[in-house]
Amino acid sequence: xxxxxxxxxxxxxxxxxxxxxxxxxxxxxxxxxxxxxxxxxxxxxxxxxxxxxxxxxxxxxxxxxxxxxxxxxxxxxxxxxxxxxxxxxxxxxxxxxxxxxxxxxxxxxxxxxxxxxxxxxxxxxxxxxxxxxxxxxxxxxxxxxxxxxx
Amino acid sequence: xxxxxxxxxxxxxxxxxxxxxxxxxxxxxxxxxxxxxxxxxxxxxxxxxxxxxxxxxxxxxxxxxxxxxxxxxxxxxxxxxxxxxxxxxxxxxxxxxxxxxxxxxxxxxxxxxxxxxxxxxxxxxxxxxxxxxxxxxxxxxxxxxxxxxx
Amino acid sequence: xxxxxxxxxxxxxxxxxxxxxxxxxxxxxxxxxxxxxxxxxxxxxxxxxxxxxxxxxxxxxxxxxxxxxxxxxxxxxxxxxxxxxxxxxxxxxxxxxxxxxxxxxxxxxxxxxxxxxxxxxxxxxxxxxxxxxxxxxxxxxxxxxxxxxx
Amino acid sequence: xxxxxxxxxxxxxxxxxxxxxxxxxxxxxxxxxxxxxxxxxxxxxxxxxxxxxxxxxxxxxxxxxxxxxxxxxxxxxxxxxxxxxxxxxxxxxxxxxxxxxxxxxxxxxxxxxxxxxxxxxxxxxxxxxxxxxxxxxxxxxxxxxxxxxx
Amino acid sequence: xxxxxxxxxxxxxxxxxxxxxxxxxxxxxxxxxxxxxxxxxxxxxxxxxxxxxxxxxxxxxxxxxxxxxxxxxxxxxxxxxxxxxxxxxxxxxxxxxxxxxxxxxxxxxxxxxxxxxxxxxxxxxxxxxxxxxxxxxxxxxxxxxxxxxx
Amino acid sequence: xxxxxxxxxxxxxxxxxxxxxxxxxxxxxxxxxxxxxxxxxxxxxxxxxxxxxxxxxxxxxxxxxxxxxxxxxxxxxxxxxxxxxxxxxxxxxxxxxxxxxxxxxxxxxxxxxxxxxxxxxxxxxxxxxxxxxxxxxxxxxxxxxxxxxx
Numbered sequence: 001x002x003x004x005x006x007x008x009x010x011x012x013x014x015x016x017x018x019x020x021x022x023x024x025x026x027x028x029x030x031x032x033x034x035x036x037x038x039x040x041x042x043x044x045x046x047x048x049x050x051x052x053x054x055x056x057x058x059x060x061x062x063x064x065x066x067x068x069x070x071x072x073x074x075x076x077x078x079x080x081x082x083x084x085x086x087x088x089x090x091x092x093x094x095x096x097x098x099x100x101x102x103x104x105x106x107x108x109x110x111x112x113x114x115x116x117x118x119x120x121x122x123x124x125x126x127x128x129x130x131x132x133x134x135x136x137x138x139x140x141x142x143x144x145x146x147x148x149x150x
Numbered sequence: 151x152x153x154x155x156x157x158x159x160x161x162x163x164x165x166x167x168x169x170x171x172x173x174x175x176x177x178x179x180x181x182x183x184x185x186x187x188x189x190x191x192x193x194x195x196x197x198x199x200x201x202x203x204x205x206x207x208x209x210x211x212x213x214x215x216x217x218x219x220x221x222x223x224x225x226x227x228x229x230x231x232x233x234x235x236x237x238x239x240x241x242x243x244x245x246x247x248x249x250x251x252x253x254x255x256x257x258x259x260x261x262x263x264x265x266x267x268x269x270x271x272x273x274x275x276x277x278x279x280x281x282x283x284x285x286x287x288x289x290x291x292x293x294x295x296x297x298x299x300x
Numbered sequence: 301x302x303x304x305x306x307x308x309x310x311x312x313x314x315x316x317x318x319x320x321x322x323x324x325x326x327x328x329x330x331x332x333x334x335x336x337x338x339x340x341x342x343x344x345x346x347x348x349x350x351x352x353x354x355x356x357x358x359x360x361x362x363x364x365x366x367x368x369x370x371x372x373x374x375x376x377x378x379x380x381x382x383x384x385x386x387x388x389x390x391x392x393x394x395x396x397x398x399x400x401x402x403x404x405x406x407x408x409x410x411x412x413x414x415x416x417x418x419x420x421x422x423x424x425x426x427x428x429x430x431x432x433x434x435x436x437x438x439x440x441x442x443x444x445x446x447x448x449x450x
Numbered sequence: 451x452x453x454x455x456x457x458x459x460x461x462x463x464x465x466x467x468x469x470x471x472x473x474x475x476x477x478x479x480x481x482x483x484x485x486x487x488x489x490x491x492x493x494x495x496x497x498x499x500x501x502x503x504x505x506x507x508x509x510x511x512x513x514x515x516x517x518x519x520x521x522x523x524x525x526x527x528x529x530x531x532x533x534x535x536x537x538x539x540x541x542x543x544x545x546x547x548x549x550x551x552x553x554x555x556x557x558x559x560x561x562x563x564x565x566x567x568x569x570x571x572x573x574x575x576x577x578x579x580x581x582x583x584x585x586x587x588x589x590x591x592x593x594x595x596x597x598x599x600x
Numbered sequence: 601x602x603x604x605x606x607x608x609x610x611x612x613x614x615x616x617x618x619x620x621x622x623x624x625x626x627x628x629x630x631x632x633x634x635x636x637x638x639x640x641x642x643x644x645x646x647x648x649x650x651x652x653x654x655x656x657x658x659x660x661x662x663x664x665x666x667x668x669x670x671x672x673x674x675x676x677x678x679x680x681x682x683x684x685x686x687x688x689x690x691x692x693x694x695x696x697x698x699x700x701x702x703x704x705x706x707x708x709x710x711x712x713x714x715x716x717x718x719x720x721x722x723x724x725x726x727x728x729x730x731x732x733x734x735x736x737x738x739x740x741x742x743x744x745x746x747x748x749x750x
Numbered sequence: 751x752x753x754x755x756x757x758x759x760x761x762x763x764x765x766x767x768x769x770x771x772x773x774x775x776x777x778x779x780x781x782x783x784x785x786x787x788x789x790x791x792x793x794x795x796x797x798x799x800x801x802x803x804x805x806x807x808x809x810x811x812x813x814x815x816x817x818x819x820x821x822x823x824x825x826x827x828x829x830x831x832x833x834x835x836x837x838x839x840x841x842x843x844x845x846x847x848x849x850x851x852x853x854x855x856x857x858x859x860x861x862x863x864x865x866x867x868x869x870x871x872x873x874x875x876x877x878x879x880x881x882x883x884x885x886x887x888x889x890x891x892x893x894x895x896x897x898x899x900x
Binding site: 079 | 279
């Protein structure tokens with residue numbers, strides 16, 4: 001069973017940019033927050049957007065890109081979250097791991113899937129370093145010819 | 151359409167460990183190569199295993215772990231390859247990107263899926279750095295209580 | 301003096317996605333290429349865009365973001381390129397280092413500036429690891445209070 | 451406006467090496483602390499140096515290098531701090547992000563500059579991964595000929 | 601002198617997976633915990649294993665690999681811990697830095713060795729980035745010939 | 751047995767900075783090259799220094815630091831090279847892996863030691879990511895009390 005997500009009292013939140021409350025938003029930022037709420041069907045807007053809201057252009061650009069990219073397409077939304085978590089673990093972004101693990105659960109990731117995800121991330125990380133350490137040359141059969149286009 | 155994988159003449163292969171030919175394998179390594187061929191239903195054994203074969207214990211351990219982890223389970227084999235590619239891109243392992251992109255194609259990844267994978271990796275990388283730069287504190291609702299177990 | 305950038309015969313270009321020539325572009329991708337040429341005032345479109353052109357939506361999104369972000373603003377265009385190079389070195393993206401070093405030169409980076417850039421990147425990388433290895437706690441004076449906003 | 455830097459009560463400071471107080475310094479370390487105070491025109495010596503002070507030779511080497519590299523030269527001191535932050539975000543060093551964001555502010559970085567810095571870091575991180583994922587070959591025009599020197 | 605390791609009251613432990621107590625372990629996980637205790641000659645099982653215990657197959661695979669790899673062989677156990685710390689610092693894994701610094705001490709690492717380890721990690725990180733920034737080509741004398749084996 | 755290091759014809763050397771030949775060195779750089787040759791007891795100066803020689807101050811600073819740090823001390827010279835390789839693999843610096851693998855061999859690293867080094871790097875990389883993915887909290891027993899010094 002997946003652990004219940006009981007809220008705890010975290011350490012005093014500290015960030016490089018103060019998190020903006022709703023009433024501090026510029027009109028442009030407020031419009032993006034409204035879209036986040038409508039798209040996600042929840043009143044809760046997480047801290048990432050509250051930090052980014054200091055820069056309404058960046059907020060708009062990032063939200064519109066993520067909305068477009070994370071929507072179901074050739075890959076379903078849950079698979080995209082698994083990929084997102086994999087990147088976040090490899091980058092070492094604790095915030096992103098926490099928020100996208102929550103998103104993946106909300107999109108249906110169950111405990112068995114989560115545990116396999118973790119194992120694949122670990123395995124890939126090990127073989128990544130082995131291949132790098134051994135400086136293994138890429139096999140010819142994996143390559144693609146290209147004439148530099150013009 | 152996915153690019154055809156026409157073999158090209160690569161730069162002279164160079165590695166930290168010389169790639170072993172089949173006739174140079176120790177009996178233990180040869181047994182693993184036989185299992186790789188049987189499991190993957192192909193005579194081709196890629197360079198990664200030929201470099202690792204200098205250390206039969208590492209070869210055996212790595213192959214058995216990867217065989218166990220990458221087999222279809224709660225997640226299907228193609229999804230696992232997508233996760234593998236995501237980690238490899240984030241780590242910057244060119245060998246692993248090339249070999250697992252080939253594996254993912256062999257397991258059914260089509261061009262549209264590949265392109266969405268790349269976009270998710272790019273998007274996650276951007277927001278990873280934004281969250282890190284802004285030092286965004288994790289939202290309480292994403293946390294899990296723990297009493298340090300004994 | 302900055303080294304002259306004499307073109308050489310590189311290894312056969314190889315990529316995960318074949319580079320698209322102009323005549324292979326979709327209408328949407330062709331429109332973006334036209335904007336790249338107009339904005340940069342050059343006929344030359346570099347390989348990054350030719351690989352990305354397989355996905356016109358990604359091409360459009362990435363180009364429009366980069367055009368917006370890299371334009372002179374509070375920071376001038378050359379300073380933005382220095383920051384871009386710093387990130388690319390820390391990520392280990394050889395393509396990005398090569399292309400943005402060329403961009404930075406085109407925007408006025410001279411040799412002395414380039415050499416200082418390299419030294420700052422090296423120094424930061426060293427102290428990054430020292431601080432991480434020693435697990436140095438952040439000084440109180442560097443922190444910002446936040447009440448999780450709502 | 452930049453958030454005010456009100457000190458908060460942080461979690462109990464924890465590090466791999468206990469932070470040294472002034473009266474615990476060796477004479478060599480004390481001399482370096484005196485130079486840090488004189489150079490920076492402040493009594494405050496931040497935790498990084500207090501952890502490093504266990505190794506007076508490393509303290510001296512690191513301080514002298516950083517003093518030399520971060521001094522205004524072809525690049526001004528503020529630009530150097532922006533580059534430093536970019537590397538620190540890409541490395542994922544929270545301590546370094548916090549301390550050099552403070553330094554950059556002290557050297558005149560305003561909020562608009564900070565926000566653009568964050569956007570450039572994010573954009574570069576995304577395109578770094580896209581170029582790596584797509585294995586884009588470096589354009590000939592970006593290369594430099596070299597005869598291996600002797 | 602190495603700092604004494606006095607236990608402190610840490611922030612409320614928070615993890616993506618709740619840490620399992622001994623009485624929550626599956627029989628397979630309990631058997632691994634028994635082997636960890638017997639091998640390490642201590643009752644204490646650290647949090648890493650308590651998080652991993654949700655997946656008994658991963659717990660078994662990881663423990664058996666680490667037991668095999670970290671045992672004294674051509675390299676002694678302390679040297680292996682130094683290498684482990686170096687990788688953990690370069691990856692930016694705070695948990696791993698803390699736990700393997702403790703392991704290295706337990707296996708005899710003294711303060712002078714620890715301080716030299718930290719300096720080597722810092723130096724290597726700096727020159728890594730310098731070589732990457734400058735795109736230094738590998739010297740012929742460092743290369744190894746390979747005929748792609750079959 | 752370690753693979754023989756037969757020189758091969760590499761791809762045309764390409765770097766961001768042209769490699770300097772001996773007769774292009776400034777007097778300051780020439781003095782450092784003389785010290786490199788005297789210290790290492792070989793006429794051969796590898797490409798890293800030839801690229802860095804464009805900036806004599808950086809050349810001098812880097813060489814003097816590396817000479818000090820890599821000399822035998824509490825840790826012997828070979829162990830320091832193993833740590834250097836581990837960092838270089840984790841950073842993904844191909845130049846550094848090649849050059850320091852050669853250095854480690856020259857200082858006595860045998861094949862069995864090399865193979866164990868590679869396995870430890872791989873194992874650490876895997877558990878690093880597992881601990882990060884699972885967001886394992888640091889055990890109290892691994893922490894150190896600190897009063898922020900003054």
